[in-house]
Amino acid sequence: MTPLLELQDLGVTYRTADGDLEAVRGVDLTLQPGETLGVAGESGSGKSTVAASVLRLLPKSAKVTGNVLLDGQDVGAMRWGTLRAARWSEASVVFQGAMHALNPVQRVGKQIAEPIRLHTAASEAEIDSRVRELLDQVDLPAAKARAYPHELSGGQKQRVMIAMALACDPRLVIADEPTTALDVIVQAQVLDLLGRLVEQRGIGLVFITHDLSVLASTCSRIAVMYRGRIVESGDAKEVITAPRHEHTAALAAAFPEVGDAGSRYAPATARPLPDEGERDPQQPVLLSARDLRVHFRDRTGSTVAAVNGVELDVRRDEIVALVGQSGSGKTTLARTLLGLQRPTSGAVYYDGEPLPVSTSGLRDYRRRVQLVLQDPSSALNPRHTVYESVAEGPRIHRLDGDERDLVVSALEAAELRPAEQYLTRLPHELSGGQRQRVVIAGALALNPSVLVADEPVASLDASVRGEILGLLLRLRRQLGVAGLVITHDLGLAWNIADRVAVMYRGELVEVGAVEQVLLEPRHDYTKALLAALPSAGRDDARYAG
Amino acid sequence: MTTSPTDQHATDPDERRDGTSTVRYVAGKVGGALVSLVFVVALGFFLFRMIPGDPLVTMTRERPTDPEQLAHLRERLGLDRPVWQQFLDYTNGLLQGDFGTSYMYRRPVGDMIAERVWPTLLLVGTATVLAVLLGLWLGVRAAWRRGGTFDRTQTGIALALWSMPQFWLGLLLLIATQGVFPSRGMTSVDPPDGFVPQALDVAWHLTLPCLTLLLVIYAQYMLVMRSSLLEEMGADYLRTARAKGLRDDLVRRRHAVPNALLPTMTLIFLQFGMVVSGTVTVEAVFSWPGLGLLTYESLRGPDLPVLQGVFVILAGSVIVMNLLADLLYRVVDPRVRAS
The missing domain is CATH 3.40.50.300 (P-loop containing nucleotide triphosphate hydrolases)
Structure with missing residues (x-):
């Protein structure tokens, strides 16, 4: 049987002002119809680039090597017209962040109908009933077709995205972080919905996320990406419970199981935690x-x-x-x-x-x-150095003592060591974790x-x-x-x-x-x-x- | 599966309540505009009182007048009364549509403005409509092929024209066209009979002043449209539209441009008021009988009541246009309706 999707030695390189950036290297993946494949990885691991390459949605600065076979056809070799015809009717995408992935000034019904209008010769009445049917499938009342995106909650917008993805009955759906930024309960509903649709319609689903625990309940197979490569892949349960690669282990540990005694008072941190001293239950x-x-x-x-x-x-x-x-x-x-x-x-x-x-x-x-x-x-503030950001609080409150000492000790307390190295940096030169440490240092500076x-x-x-x-x-x-x-x-x-x-x-x-x-x-x-x-x-x- | 309360009970648009919030919104905006208008009237009145020089001296410039006549004149114009009393009289008159009487022409200012307002509206309206069309079209093309030859040359040309003084560009055009178009007035000395020939005559006179204004002002529409579209071009919903299989020009026309037009629209309305007040030089160069030329003539007086009246009308038009922009924005952007 021809696999629904086959990536052969896929590589994507972005040309940037600072030279070439290899976002994806040597990725091989296959997906059979009716199967759910999870792709896990942090931001920058290249997982969204893989998703975009399936429909050739990468920006012009990207150079693609290797092959993407969609139902046996090479996407890279398709002419524009063929490619446009394949988009959404063969494979569709549930994009990350439904808030921004929907046109803010168009009613959602119109946006769901757009690909149907584009790819089929259906009459207006048929399109209308199809939109109703799609909204019903994602458990939304038909009246929501007349709503604008901002009138819907996060979960409802995500449902609209899913309804839109199903509009042309594609055989492959790629879901890129479909539940990120949703509340747990809403997330559970969306996951349940996706699982049901895969089961009922036999479509293939590629599920991309940074949260391994989400994949555990939805996918049969998981591939873990790290720095553009697939570092581990295999049966979902096995990958999560017995990770072979250290990055998989780190990802799995980051989202602890509630009730697991091993992770109580033990966040996944590389630095040792100080021992718990005598705790006085009658603290003020x-x-x-x-x-x-x-x-x-x-x-x-x-x-x-x-x-x-x-x-x-x-x-x-x-x-x-x-x-x-x-x-x-x-x-x-x-x-x-x-x-x-x-x-x-x-x-x-x-x-x-x-x-x-x-x-x-x-x-x-x-x-x-x-x-x-x-x-x-x-x-x-993007134009303030780390020093300025941390020193602002002590300045406002006119704290005594040497300002530089205060800043340095706050940075050290926030575990940015050696602190001197960070003083003159600007926020964009820091990683996300370092930035959050600077924010915490700014708070700690006031003791x-x-x-x-x-x-x-x-x-x-x-x-x-x-x-x-x-x-x-x-x-x-x-x-x-x-x-x-x-x-x-x-x-x-x-x-x-x-x-x-x-x-x-x-x-x-x-x-x-x-x-x-x-x-x-x-x-x-x-x-x-x-x-x-x-x-x-x-x-x-x-x-x- | 448990149902989430917030998910199921999220905002159901309620027509009746929407209605009351619309009324409140409109009332708020109109109220704000009225307050601004009151400020403008007060500012106009006291600003022109601060101009040095006794208006009576200018009025009686080339005529010998004795002190008794002066005192009589002063009394007739109400200039002997305290300033606050004059202000009350003035605002009272305004409420009844009376802008006062011109010192120079001894005519009601309201009538003088009324006959000059249409030529200005014709000139500014035509120039704005053309500038908006040209600017938006160029802006969209420039943004869509950002950094390309079209973008660079068109942005350069637009900026160069934008920075030119209006009177200078007007004179250049006059010289360049070598008298093909008339250089002054709105109609020929001996206008033809019939509506269509008359309209053509006006259009022929309109060409150069309109072209001057158009060339100077289209850049702002182009640049705002360009940057607004550039901002939208990174938006995720455009990627969604492409993924759906839409052709590039459809992605642009259906999704990118409607969103990018929203901020541009506010500018169009705001600028319309500004352009009206900016026509003084163009009208002066081409002797176009509009408000700008009236201002120019009155400044030589100075004919305070006329200047004051024109000031109120021009500032009022900016306020009204701003109000229209606010109200229209609510109609075209569903998000504004919600907040």
Whole structure:
């Protein structure tokens, strides 16, 4: 049988101003109809380049060697007309980031209909009913055809992308990070949908992601890419449970299984963690919220309770993970705790005192409680050197002492050593992990007692993720810095947190020790969150009941 | 599988509520425009009061007048009253459509502006429409083949023309065309009979001033369209469109250009008001009987009521155009409707 897709010794080289960049080297892959192949790798591993090369969607600066055979036909040798005819009707793509992959000013129904109109001679009525049928297949009401992308949630947009990919009944679908940036529950729905479609229609699916645990539940075979090469491939379960290549092991370790004792308080970091000292369970409460409520008015004028009666304590020398899906009010709660948002009622206390209202009082307070944002690339001013970025806080707060010493010791505390080497660098000269360390150093320069971190590793690569989590854990153990980590990632909580607070529709539905909440969840929502976690299948019976 | 609450209950467009938010949006924008207009009126009034020199001196320049006549004149024009009183009188008049009386021509300023506004609108409107069409077309072509010969030469030419003074370019064109086109006025001294011949006569007179204005202003539309399209060209949805099998020109026409047009549109409207106020030199060079020429003539006075009236009209047109741009943007960009 002719394989649906065959890559033979595929190589892609980008010509850049700094010389040639080999993005993909010697990649061989085959996919049979009805099969699901997972391609895993970090950003820069070349996995998206492989995806783009299948439909010859690479930019002009790319030079392709080797062969791409789509149903036995060489894509590289196709004439433009033949290629255009093959695009979407033979193979389609579910692109990464549905937010940007959809035209923002066109109704989604029109965008789904576009390839049908292009590749078939269907009448308007037929196209209309086909769009309905496609939306129905991805569990969206037909009325959503008239919606613009911004009127849909992230999960709905991803469904639209999938509906669009199926529009011309392709035999091959390439899904490039289809669930990244989605909440666990929505991710589970999208994965379930993709799995069902593959099964029902016998299409071949290439599933590209950085998250190995997602592949475990969807793919039969996995290929792991690293620096443009496939370093390991084989049966999905085998690759994940018994990785042969060290990079595969690093990828697998980055997303810990909740309940796996080996990864509790043990993020995947290369540096050793300091031993846990004697822990005093009666540490003083640093930051607390009492019956905190924040109400917003939406554009229709009705009141929305973003934070609805929250009671939360963060003690010295502990890390609390605040988990919940987007829209649950996590970020509003964090903003209120930081004094960036005024509560409608209730109060925030720091060290037993209510939060000051005066500007200078708030400034002092913010010195004690520092914020670390999700995306270090946008949190740092691109024109400021590392030194400037870190020194800004001490300057604003007019800290005593030599500025340079403060900056150097903050960078060292954030494990950028030797610090002198980084002082004059600009953000674009640093890797993602180093940038996040600079952001953390900027917070540490003020010698805070609490770090509030909003998804601190969500935009980082798998291998860097463990290092940053390790840093947060070390800061707590060595300096006693308390942490409130806002995340949608339960594995992160399992990795470093002492307590978990689960937020759902503005309320904390469950607060308690990590082991208690994650292993014996009481609230239905916590159970749903845990059930939605993709699992390598080591112990599926755990969450039953 | 558990269903996610947020996923299922995400924004369902609710027509009735959309309606009230539209009304609120429009009311807000119109209110803002009215406030700006009030500021413009006040600014115009006091600005022209600060011009040194006694208007009576200019008015009575070549005539011997005795102090009694002067005092009488001062009283008749209301210039003997306190400034704030004059301002109240002025705004009161404005509300009734009375812009005051010209010192030089002793005619109502409103009438003078009314007869000059149409020639200016004709000139600016024609030039803007042509400049927009030319600029957008060139901008799209330049961006799509970025860095190519077309891009480089066209961007260079447009920038060179953009930096030329209008009067100088006008004079150059006059010399270059060697009297093929008329050099002054909007109609021939002895206009032909019938509508079509008259329209052709006006068009013939319009050619050079319109061409001058067009050449100077098209660059901004081209450059904004070019950069706006360049920004869109890296967008992911264009890759989606290509992956669907769309031809390159369809990708451009259906997906890239509509998105890139949005920021350009605001500029078109904003600039329209600016171009109106920028016609002073072109109208002066070609003696085009519009608001620009009226300003030019009144400046020699200075004929304060006329200048003040023209100022209010020009500034008002910028505000109104800005308002239109805001409202139109909401119609064409679905995202603005949501926020």
